Amino acid sequence: MVPMASKPSKRKKPDKYDYQLKERFKIESEVFDRNALIDLTKLMKKKIIQNVDYPISTGKEANVFRATTPDGAFVAVKIYKIETAPFFRKESYLEADPRFQRIKHNDNDIVRAFARKEFKNLEICEKAKVNTPKPYYLLGRVLVMEFLGEGELPYPTLEMMGPIHGEKDLDSILEDIRKMYKAGLVHADLSEYNILIGQVPLLIDFGQGVITRHPNAEKFLERDISIVLKYFGRRGIKRDFAEVMKIIRG
Numbered sequence: 495m496v497p498m499a500s501k502p503s504k505r506k507k508p509d510k511y512d513y514q515l516k517e518r519f520k521i522e523s524e525v526f527d528r529n530a531l532i533d534l535t536k537l538m539k540k541k542i543i544q545n546v547d548y549p550i551s552t553g554k555e556a557n558v559f560r561a562t563t564p565d566g567a568f569v570a571v572k573i574y575k576i577e578t579a580p581f582f583r584k585e586s587y588l589e590a591d592p593r594f595q596r597i598k599h600n601d602n603d604i605v606r607a608f609a610r611k612e613f614k615n616l617e618i619c620e621k622a623k624v625n626t627p628k629p630y631y632l633l634g635r636v637l638v639m640e641f642l643g644e645g646e647l648p649y650p651t652l653e654m655m656g657p658i659h660g661e662k663d664l665d666s667i668l669e670d671i672r673k674m675y676k677a678g679l680v681h682a683d684l685s686e687y688n689i690l691i692g693q694v695p696l697l698i699d700f701g702q703g704v705i706t707r708h709p710n711a712e713k714f715l716e717r718d719i720s721i722v723l724k725y726f727g728r729r730g731i732k733r734d735f736a737e738v739m740k741i742i743r744g
C-alpha cells in the first residue's frame with residue numbers, strides 16, 4: 495500500500511504566525527492580558543474613556559491605569575487580574591458576605607464579584623462622605639473611578655510620603671474609619687499602602703471591604719485600626735488602641 499501523505503494539521507499555523515502571536519502575547523502580558531484589552535476597548539466604544547494614558551500601578555491583584563474621558567477629565571481604571579481569583583477564594587471575603595453568596599465559583603466570576611464589591615463599597619463611602627475616589631462605572635472586572643492626583647500625576651501613598659500633617663492625618667483617617675463603620679462598612683485591608691496623601695489622606699482599594707454583618711467584620715476593624723496606629727506610633731504619633739476603638743464603635 496502506498497503510504498498517504500500525512501494530513502497537515504488544521505491547528506498548525508505557519509512559523510511566522512506563531513512568532514507574531516508569541517510576541518503579541520509577550521507584549522500584552524507585561525501590562526494587559528487579552529481580556530483587559532477587550533474591556534478597555536469596550537469602555538472606549540461606550541465613550542466612558544477616550545484614551546488610556548499610562549499604567550499607574552501594575553500589581554499582583556490588579557493593574558491601575560490613568561485614562562482620559564471624552565470631556566478631557568482624568569479617571570483611574572482598575573482592572574482586576576484573573577490570576578488573583580485563587581487568593582480571593584482562599585480569603586473567603588466573598589463567601590461570608592451576605593451580598594455575594596449567590597455568585598458562581600469560577601475564577602472569572604470571583605474576580606468580577608470583587609470588582610463589583612469594590613464598586614459598591616465605594617458607593618457606600620461616597621454617601622457617607624468618606625475620603626475615597628468616587629465610583630463612576632463598572633464593567634465586568636473593570637472599575638472606573640475618580641483619579642486622585644495633582645496635575646498629571648497620582649498622589650503618593652502614605653507609605654511613600656509619610657504622614658505630612660502628623661496628628662491631623664491620623665485624625666482624618668480615624669474619622670473616615672468611624673464614618674464607614676457607622677455606614678455599615680469595614681475596609682479590611684487598610685495600611686499605609688492603601689492610603690493616598692492628597693490635601694487629606696484618601697482611602698483606596700476597597701475590594702476586600704466587608705459590611706459590618708460579616709462574621710469577621712469586628713476582627714477586620716481591629717486589624718485595620720491596629721495597623722494604622724502602629725504605623726503612626728512608629729513615627730511618634732501615639733494613640734491608645736482601646737480608646738480609639740471605643741470612639742469608632744460609638
Ligand SMILES: Nc1ncnc2c1ncn2[C@@H]1O[C@H](COP(=O)(O)OP(=O)(O)OP(=O)(O)O)[C@@H](O)[C@H]1O
Nearest residue numbers: 551553554555556558570627640641642648698699
Ligand atoms: N483612584 C485612584 N487614583 C489614583 N491612583 C490610584 C487610584 N486607585 C489606585 N491608584 C494607584 O494604584 C495603586 C494600586 O491600587 P489598589 O491599591 O487599589 O490596587 P491593589 O489591589 O492593591 O493592587 P495590587 O495589590 O495588585 O498592587 C495604588 O497604590 C495607587 O498608587
Ligand SMILES: [Mg+2]
Nearest residue numbers: 687688698699
Ligand atoms: Mg492596594
